Amino acid sequence: MPRKQTNPVFLNGVPELLILKLLSRQPMHGYQLVQSISLLSGGQFQFGEGCIYPVLHRLELEGALHSRRQEVGGRSRVVYELSNAGKKRLVGVISRWQTVVESVQVVLQGGTHGRAELA
Amino acid sequence: MAALNWLEDVRAELAATGLSRAYQKRLLKELADHIDDLRCAERNHAMSIEIADHSRISSRLGTPQDVASAAKQQITRAFFAHRHPVFTFLVLPLPLLAILLVGYTLGLIGLLSGLKSYSDVAWVASLAGLMIHGLAYVPAILLTLGIAWIAIRSKAKWTWWLGAAMLVAIISGLLGVTYRMPTMPGTGLLQVGFGFPPQLAQLPQTVIPLVITSLLMGCTLLRGQRIQDTTPA
Numbered sequence: 629m630p631r632k633q634t635n636p637v638f639l640n641g642v643p644e645l646l647i648l649k650l651l652s653r654q655p656m657h658g659y660q661l662v663q664s665i666s667l668l669s670g671g672q673f674q675f676g677e678g679c680i681y682p683v684l685h686r687l688e689l690e691g692a693l694h695s696r697r698q699e700v701g702g703r704s705r706v707v708y709e710l711s712n713a714g715k716k717r718l719v720g721v722i723s724r725w726q727t728v729v730e731s732v733q734v735v736l737q738g739g740t741h742g743r744a745e746l747a
Numbered sequence: 748m749a750a751l752n753w754l755e756d757v758r759a760e761l762a763a764t765g766l767s768r769a770y771q772k773r774l775l776k777e778l779a780d781h782i783d784d785l786r787c788a789e790r791n792h793a794m795s796i797e798i799a800d801h802s803r804i805s806s807r808l809g810t811p812q813d814v815a816s817a818a819k820q821q822i823t824r825a826f827f828a829h830r831h832p833v834f835t836f837l838v839l840p841l842p843l844l845a846i847l848l849v850g851y852t853l854g855l856i857g858l859l860s861g862l863k864s865y866s867d868v869a870w871v872a873s874l875a876g877l878m879i880h881g882l883a884y885v886p887a888i889l890l891t892l893g894i895a896w897i898a899i900r901s902k903a904k905w906t907w908w909l910g911a912a913m914l915v916a917i918i919s920g921l922l923g924v925t926y927r928m929p930t931m932p933g934t935g936l937l938q939v940g941f942g943f944p945p946q947l948a949q950l951p952q953t954v955i956p957l958v959i960t961s962l963l964m965g966c967t968l969l970r971g972q973r974i975q976d977t978t979p980a
Contacts, residue, residue, distance in 0.1 A: 658777055659784035676809020678757075681777050682821035685770070689825035706777055 643683050645725055648718040655709035684708055692717050750782045753804040760815030826901035836911035847886035872928055879926045883952050887919035891956040895963045912960035920945050920953030
């Protein structure tokens, strides 16, 4: 069975960041979110599209999202939107992500911190 | 047909996770909506036969195993008990038992005050005695059931569940309740306290929470086994 090659384990947490960021712009249903992630990332993030729903459900259980069933394009869909707690969470997630990116950049550029001292 | 088969496979995989039926139903409905959207996109953009067969659906949405595994992982992660097992199963039972004991005692006092005028009626006296005896059992049994509910819902490891049940059983076994029904106003007595070593008569207070936990654990394990046995490989 041909299986989609997914991104490595260390990208755990990225779907949450992308979902929160995209939903901060506008409420969306699952398929719209998947399409937006694919479109905006230029197809860089490969994941089983069905696996986005458990992430959405967890975020909803944790209070970061609200959901409601509503008509979208003549069909009934579960639409997710960011809650106030979700907005605060997004700020924290972005901040943590930027710290990680900056740290990796420092390492890639051969940063001066943490250089092993030889006795 | 391929979509239906894929959804059926997801349904079977989800059943084996032990997640609630309501949640399974919700996830399956949203996956079905997603497949509808994919079909619609195919029609609108004359896309290829992207979702025409089971393997292509798995390639796009993930295999049924992947989806079920993601659901189990994400949903259990959302539970406080799953993230903080030490607090939930080893710390929280103590204040909860104290609250239940105080609540039961206050309720008992209120009820007995209401029955005061009927204290000479034999069945009222028996009922009052039974309710006082219940102080040694009811709060511990309620807490044992509550712990079981949390453990089952959050898919906690059985060791945490058993640890909490043993904690409740030990404390419950140390609880001593003595009482004397009043023969005239002001002569009644109700004493509640913890003492060590426990009397032999207090043994059931330790045994009952453990028996309840063992039975519920057994049922949960059997249910999980039965679901796995009926899930196609």
